[in-house]
Amino acid sequence: MEPTKVQSEGGLNVTLTIRLLMHGKKGETVKKMREESSARINISEGNCPExxxxxxxxxxxxxxxxxxxxxxFEEDIINSMSNSQATSKPPVTLRLVVPASQCGSLIGKGGSKIKEMRESTGAQVQVAGDMLPNSTERAVTISGTPDAIIQCVKQICVVMLESPPKGATIPYRPKPAAAPVIFSGAQTYTIQGQYAIPHPDLTKLHQLAMQQTPFTSLGQTTPAFPGVDASSQASTHELTIPNDLIGCIIGRQGTKINEIRQMSGAQIKIANAMEGSSDRQITITGTPANISLAQYLINAR
Structure with missing residues (x-):
């Protein structure tokens, strides 16, 4: 089906939303695009690489x-090539985020639709097999020349208009970059590139955790990489949490507990609810510093 046909049937006043995954900060560019394309363009906030x-x-x-x-994107590729020895120009690649319920229509029966798109536009199109983390969306990667990409996006829009998503879609939200954390003395640093940068929020947590637990001497003399420093052997600590509070510690689909695991560097296991008990057992394993930080973060929740 030719995209032009949809437009001639008044398809132009159909409002559609397309989601794209990008890296880096492109704020200025976006401002210009908003003005020139008259589309609403929003960029997700947060310190995520994506x-x-x-x-x-x-x-x-x-x-x-x-x-x-x-x-x-093509301009960026050309600019970066002028500084490198590369001879062949890599294609422009865009990653769309599409509700999984629409991916079947994009692929078509036995892959017929996606094959037709590849052949008629000359772009490479790939639909990811797995959903993006904590979402019901999949990445659709398109690469080729700018013109091939535009033709391909037109065809994808047609499919998305013809087969709207079924059921509720859980949108993909990029995760913040988890920078490695170093505890040294009473300071906490995150590694960014080649530099260790003091991290005030984590330092505060670290200091509070130090005060709250008998492990004050830990890490005061040696820079302790969580779990690497030989002087801080892994140990285990158990906590009991009332059932009705466990939800706020685990978070939606485990987001909070994963954050606590990442920030503290400790392993955290939550036991299943026991019959007749109103409490849940949490087992924290790691170095004393990891454990004290995990404990603090759990209590803070």
Missing amino acids: RIVTITGPTDAIFKAFAMIAYK
Whole structure:
């Protein structure tokens, strides 16, 4: 089905939202794109290496925005090539985020639709087999020349308009970059690139954790990499938490408990609820510093 046909049936006033995954900060570019494409373009906040760019508007505004993005990416590739020895120009690659319930229609019966897209546009199109973490969305990667990408996006839009998502979609949210953490003395540093940068929030937690537990001497003399320093052997600590509070510690789909695991560097196991008991057992394993930080973070929750 040719995209032009959809437009001639008044498809232009259909509002569609397309989500894209991007890396890095592209704020200035986006401002210009908003003005020139008249699509609504939003960028997810947060200190994540990945950002979600949401483009909403009539189909023609979306195509315009995508054209600008594809050409901008090509420009970036050309600029980076002028500084390198590379001879062949890599293709422009965009990653769309599409509700899994629509991916079947994009692939088509026995892969017929996606094959047709590849052949008619000359772009490479791949639908990820797995959903993105904690979501019901999949990544659809398109690569090729800017023109091939624009043609491909047009066809994807047509499919998305013809088969809307079924059921509720849990949108993908990129995770913040988990930088390695070093405890040294009473300071906490995160590693960014080649530098250790003092991390005030974690330092505060670390100091509080130090005060709250008998492990004050730990890490005062040696920089303790969590779990690496030989003087701080792994040990185990058990906590009992009332059942009705366990939810706020685990968080939605385990997000909170995973954060606590990452920040503290400790292993945390939550026992299943025992019959007749109103409490849950939490077992924390790690160095004393990891454990004290994990305990503090759990209590703080």
